[in-house]
Amino acid sequence: MEVLRKAQNVSAALYLLQLSVDAACCNRRMQKLQTLTRGDSNELRRVYKSVISLLGHTANRAEVANSSSLIMHILHYHMPNVAGIRPEAEMHHAALNAMGRLGTCNVILELLKEMESSHEMSASGNTNNLTSAVPPVDRMAYQTAISSLARHGNCQVATELLSRMQANGFQPDTNIYNELLVGIAKEAGRNGSESGGDYTSMSLQILQEMRGNELQPTQQAYNSVVSACGKEGRWREAARVADRAGMSSMNSERNATSSYFESLQCFQKNGKGRDAWWEIGRYRVYSDDDKRSIVRCIIVGIQPHRNPVYNGLSLVFFDDESRAKLGRILLKNASSSQSRQQPVYHSSLVGMEVSKLRRGEGLSKVLVAIWLRLSLETNAYPRAAVMRKPLISYVLSGFGFIPHNGGCRVELIRLNKEETDQYSEGEFEPQFGLYSPSKKSLQGLFSQRVMRTQNVAILNRPLSSEERRRGTFIYLQCKFEHPISIVENAVDFDPQQLVSEDYECIGNEEQRQRLESQVHSVLRTQPKGDAASCGELEFFANRSRLKRGFLSYAQSTHQ
Numbered sequence: 001m002e003v004l005r006k007a008q009n010v011s012a013a014l015y016l017l018q019l020s021v022d023a024a025c026c027n028r029r030m031q032k033l034q035t036l037t038r039g040d041s042n043e044l045r046r047v048y049k050s051v052i053s054l055l056g057h058t059a060n061r062a063e064v065a066n067s068s069s070l071i072m073h074i075l076h077y078h079m080p081n082v083a084g085i086r087p088e089a090e091m092h093h094a095a096l097n098a099m100g101r102l103g104t105c106n107v108i109l110e111l112l113k114e115m116e117s118s119h120e121m122s123a124s125g126n127t128n129n130l131t132s133a134v135p136p137v138d139r140m141a142y143q144t145a146i147s148s149l150a151r152h153g154n155c156q157v158a159t160e161l162l163s164r165m166q167a168n169g170f171q172p173d174t175n176i177y178n179e180l181l182v183g184i185a186k187e188a189g190r191n192g193s194e195s196g197g198d199y200t201s202m203s204l205q206i207l208q209e210m211r212g213n214e215l216q217p218t219q220q221a222y223n224s225v226v227s228a229c230g231k232e233g234r235w236r237e238a239a240r241v242a243d244r245a246g247m248s249s250m251n252s253e254r255n256a257t258s259s260y261f262e263s264l265q266c267f268q269k270n271g272k273g274r275d276a277w278w279e280i281g282r283y284r285v286y287s288d289d290d291k292r293s294i295v296r297c298i299i300v301g302i303q304p305h306r307n308p309v310y311n312g313l314s315l316v317f318f319d320d321e322s323r324a325k326l327g328r329i330l331l332k333n334a335s336s337s338q339s340r341q342q343p344v345y346h347s348s349l350v351g352m353e354v355s356k357l358r359r360g361e362g363l364s365k366v367l368v369a370i371w372l373r374l375s376l377e378t379n380a381y382p383r384a385a386v387m388r389k390p391l392i393s394y395v396l397s398g399f400g401f402i403p404h405n406g407g408c409r410v411e412l413i414r415l416n417k418e419e420t421d422q423y424s425e426g427e428f429e430p431q432f433g434l435y436s437p438s439k440k441s442l443q444g445l446f447s448q449r450v451m452r453t454q455n456v457a458i459l460n461r462p463l464s465s466e467e468r469r470r471g472t473f474i475y476l477q478c479k480f481e482h483p484i485s486i487v488e489n490a491v492d493f494d495p496q497q498l499v500s501e502d503y504e505c506i507g508n509e510e511q512r513q514r515l516e517s518q519v520h521s522v523l524r525t526q527p528k529g530d531a532a533s534c535g536e537l538e539f540f541a542n543r544s545r546l547k548r549g550f551l552s553y554a555q556s557t558h559q
Contacts, residue, residue: 052091056097487511
């Protein structure tokens with residue numbers, strides 16, 4: 001049964017359940033027993049519990065309703081009437097947990113109501129009712145239900161359930177409060193003001209209730225309350241909670257958050273909640289024939305993540321005319337002293353995504369160039385985290401980034417039409433091929449999703465001389481630094497053994513000039529008078545405000 005559960009084979013598990021029940025009932029008839037033996041009963045309970053758990057891991061959304069119905073059928077009919085086993089509290093806990101995974105909150109409330117009715121009957125001494133076959137509600141049932149409801153955004157219902165729990169004589173413990181607060185923090189700010197929920201007030205009320213019940217709030221509880229306050233922009237409440245908890249470091253972090261978002265107020269805000277972003281600049285490309293005719297206009301924005309101090313921010317890019325999203329670059333900005341009086345700031349590229357409909361237009365190189373221009377403007381050293389996507393690695397190498405030691409060296413070639421047709425599968429039509437010169441298999445290096453989004457196929461044959469002329473070497477599964485950081489000793493760098501064959505290290509000023517020239521070439525923003533100049537990148541704030549907005553916590557924590 002455990003194997004079937006891991007394989008999520010529902011039909012086979014139900015068939016095995018039927019075989020187990022039939023065998024137990026047959027054994028009972030042969031021994032002329034009225035009920036199952038304790039051994040058979042316990043064994044069947046384990047099988048039923050495994051089946052219920054499996055039904056809770058239904059991957060297909062279309063099967064969720066059927067899985068919930070099957071769980072209720074097992075509890076209400078199959079166990080008591082077919083197997084002759086009374087579903088006890090442990091089985092109902094498993095059912096509540098399974099339906100929590102399915103997100104069927106209405107069924108959770110229905111089952112919990114049955115258990116509450118059984119509790120009332122038991123308290124009154126009336127057992128001549130069908131609900132007597134249902135175990136009375138207990139603390140674990142409430143905790144599972146509250147956790148499931150809060151996890152799926154039903155925080156208001158979960159809070160009401162908390163009151164029902166206390167009315168039935170069960171005092172919530174710290175774990176139950178933590179589960180509820182975690183759910184509230186997760187939901188806060190998700191839909192902005194349109195959600196209609198004041199999650200800050202809700203979380204503060206629960207925190208006050210914990211103290212009233214003489215329960216000491218845990219660090220997780222405080223973190224959840226402060227998170228809920230922060231997502232709704234209630235920085236004063238967040239600071240008060242941090243002060244009350246004696247969390248000086250968290251208070252400093254929240255003050256930094258408040259300072260950072262105040263820095264963004266000089267930019268125009270778009271969207272609400274977690275979709276909010278701030279316009280910081282605009283990139284225009286004019287026609288070669290008519291410098292007044294705009295052929296492309298991209299709005300550049302900053303979109304902070306839910307927890308910028310840990311997860312950084314994204315540079316987001318939108319088409320100015322249609323406001324369609326073109327892509328985003330995930331960044332993690334940080335600072336270090338590097339034995340200097342002034343902090344050194346780094347902007348690290350973690351990932352990049354170009355909208356599916358706009359792939360193949362050369363946008364990757366343009367978006368990276370805008371990020372590099374922004375890094376140069378704010379005196380942040382550009383770098384890249386461990387890179388697993390071939391095309392991003394290729395773009396970085398084009399701007400002179402140097403790989404750290406480790407990872408693997410592969411050849412990337414652009415496929416011709418005949419080669420593309422050879423490796424195509426359905427809608428997947430790769431434009432690039434990867435080959436390992438060391439002849440090591442690359443199959444386990446990338447997921448199918450990465451290969452399809454990058455339009456890359458793995459070549460399991462040696463490259464011809466003509467293909468090698470179309471190819472280039474790139475490095476994967478390693479970090480990247482730009483020579484500017486290396487020559488200025490702003491980073492600790494451990495180069496690849498073959499790096500000297502592919503890269504040239506020159507002086508500091510030469511490196512900066514080379515990078516600026518590469519950025520200008522891609523964006524076509526050469527000085528006025530240059531025949532190739534038909535691009536324009538402008539930022540909507542002076543360098544000081546732009547630095548505060550772009551460097552996020554890395555800047556605000558040093559103010």
